[in-house]
Amino acid sequence: MSSLAGKQGPRYRHTAEDGAPYxxxxxxxxxxxxxxxxxxxxxxxxxxxxxxxxQQMDEIHRALAENLxxxxxxxxxxxxxxxxxGHKFGELHFHPAAPHEDEDPALMKIYADKNxxxxxxxxxxSDVSCDLEPPMGSILxxxxxxPRGGDTLFANMYAAYEALSDRMKAYLDGLTALHDGEPIYxxxxxxxxxxDRPSYPSAEHPVVRTHPVTGKKALYVNRGFVRHINxxxxxxxxxxxxxxxxxxxxxxFQCRFRWTENAIAFWDNRCTQHRAMWDYWPHTRSGTxxxxxxxxPV
Numbered sequence: 001m002s003s004l005a006g007k008q009g010p011r012y013r014h015t016a017e018d019g020a021p022y023x024x025x026x027x028x029x030x031x032x033x034x035x036x037x038x039x040x041x042x043x044x045x046x047x048x049x050x051x052x053x054x055q056q057m058d059e060i061h062r063a064l065a066e067n068l069x070x071x072x073x074x075x076x077x078x079x080x081x082x083x084x085x086g087h088k089f090g091e092l093h094f095h096p097a098a099p100h101e102d103e104d105p106a107l108m109k110i111y112a113d114k115n116x117x118x119x120x121x122x123x124x125x126s127d128v129s130c131d132l133e134p135p136m137g138s139i140l141x142x143x144x145x146x147p148r149g150g151d152t153l154f155a156n157m158y159a160a161y162e163a164l165s166d167r168m169k170a171y172l173d174g175l176t177a178l179h180d181g182e183p184i185y186x187x188x189x190x191x192x193x194x195x196d197r198p199s200y201p202s203a204e205h206p207v208v209r210t211h212p213v214t215g216k217k218a219l220y221v222n223r224g225f226v227r228h229i230n231x232x233x234x235x236x237x238x239x240x241x242x243x244x245x246x247x248x249x250x251x252x253f254q255c256r257f258r259w260t261e262n263a264i265a266f267w268d269n270r271c272t273q274h275r276a277m278w279d280y281w282p283h284t285r286s287g288t289x290x291x292x293x294x295x296x297p298v
Contacts, residue, residue, distance in 0.1 A: 004163055004252055012163035012252060017066060024056040027063050027070075034156040034272070035255030036067035043264065044077045047084035057088055064137070065213055069154045069255070069267035069274075076262055077141065079107055079288065086139050086290035093135045093291040095128065096200055097185035099192045101288055108289040109192070110140065114282030117191055121276035124155070124249055125224030126269045127291060130181035132203045136294035139266045145259040146283030152257050154267060154274045157218040160248040161208060164219075175207040175232075177241075179225040204230060207244075209297040211270050218271040219248055220297060248273060259285075270294065 004011045014033050026039045038060065046056060063070050077085070083106060086092050092106040098120075099109045112119035127138050140152075161169070181200035190196075207229060209220040221229075223245050229237040257265060267274060 004250060012159055014159065019062070019066070022059050022063070025059050025063065027067070029067065030071075030255040030257070033159055033253060033255070034068050034154055035071070035257065036063060036069075037071045037073065038063055039073075041072055043072060043075050043085050044081050047081050047088065061089075064266060064268055068156055068158075068272050069257075069265060071257055072264040072266075073260055074262055075141070075264050077264075079104070082139070082141055082288060082290050083107060086292055089292045090136060091293040093128070093131075093293045095291065096131070096181060096197070097189055097194070099189055099194050106290060108291065110142070110289055111284075111286040112278065113284040113286075118188070119276060119278040119285070121152070121274065122278050123224050124245070124273050124275045125222045126220070126273050128181070128201075129205065129220070129222060129225045129269070130179040130184070130201045130203055132201065133296050134179075134203075134205075134294050135269050135291045137266060137268050137270075137292045138289055139264060139291070140287060140289045141262075141264050142259050142285065142287035143262060144284055144286045145261055145263075146280035146285055149280035149283075150259055150277060150285045152259070152265060152274055152276050154255050154257070154272050155248060155250075156253045157220065157248065157271050157273060158211075158214075158216050159253045160219040160250070161217050163250075163253075164247070169208075172207045175229055176204045177207050177221050177229045178227045179203055179205055180227045181225065183227075184224060205297045209270065212295060212298075214271075216271070219244065220270075221245070221248075222273050270297070 028037045094105045095108050101107045101109045110120050127135050180202040185200045208217050221244050
């Protein structure tokens with residue numbers, strides 16, 4: 001039985017925030033809780049035509065805030081247009097370890113085939129949460145995908161927080177956790193010929209962070225980067241993190257995106273986690289990712 005099930009109705013009751021109708025885009029929700037497909041947008045034209053972009057960009061910002069992750073299909077964009085779209089949301093973030101394409105460190109290479117020892121994003125995580133100022137959002141453009149499989153799962157960390165009991169929320173209030181990139185990144189991209197750096201980032205962040213735009217609280221610990229909760233015994237930390245990870249990964253909080261060629265996913269790392277499925281061997285999945293800088297979590 002789900003840990004969120006009971007005989008008094010669901011423990012998490014999602015209330016959709018229905019705002020004004022969209023005028024320049026169409027938004028089709030994947031689930032009531034997270035995810036939406038956006039149509040009526042040509043991103044290549046959007047970044048090239050300043051006259052038409054302002055209102056549409058405002059609505060894309062709004063769609064991201066309301067749905068946490070948004071998807072665009074049938075987009076044919078160049079690397080420059082991919083970078084330009086990222087710039088619409090802020091300065092770009094450089095990954096501390098991953099290889100990049102086209103000599104631009106902001107254009108991260110995403111690639112897995114039958115000879116790869118691993119694929120990007122196989123476990124639940126929030127991108128580069130080990131940075132002192134982790135990324136605000138990530139924009140992934142998949143140009144080649146397998147005939148089946150290779151889906152990406154996304155989870156709503158507002159919902160994960162809200163579904164906690166009041167006693168658990170009180171316990172977590174004020175706690176911080178260590179996010180460490182060293183054990184993750186060292187040697188991770190050796191198959192691409194990428195040499196290790198002398199060190200990789202680590203940072204302490206709140207276990208519960210407040211989103212700087214929406215003001216909502218989100219659970220901010222993930223299996224990929226968190227090593228322990230600070231200020232409590234290690235066995236207590238291990239038990240607490242095991243519970244929080246299991247809780248955050250409940251399917252109730254999730255949507256699942258089935259990729260098609262030339263599709264784009266844009267997710268907010270401040271309030272989501274995601275996981276890529278590597279179930280498509282021996283087929284190839286490839287593309288590029290542009291990541292937008294964020295701020296220090298509070």
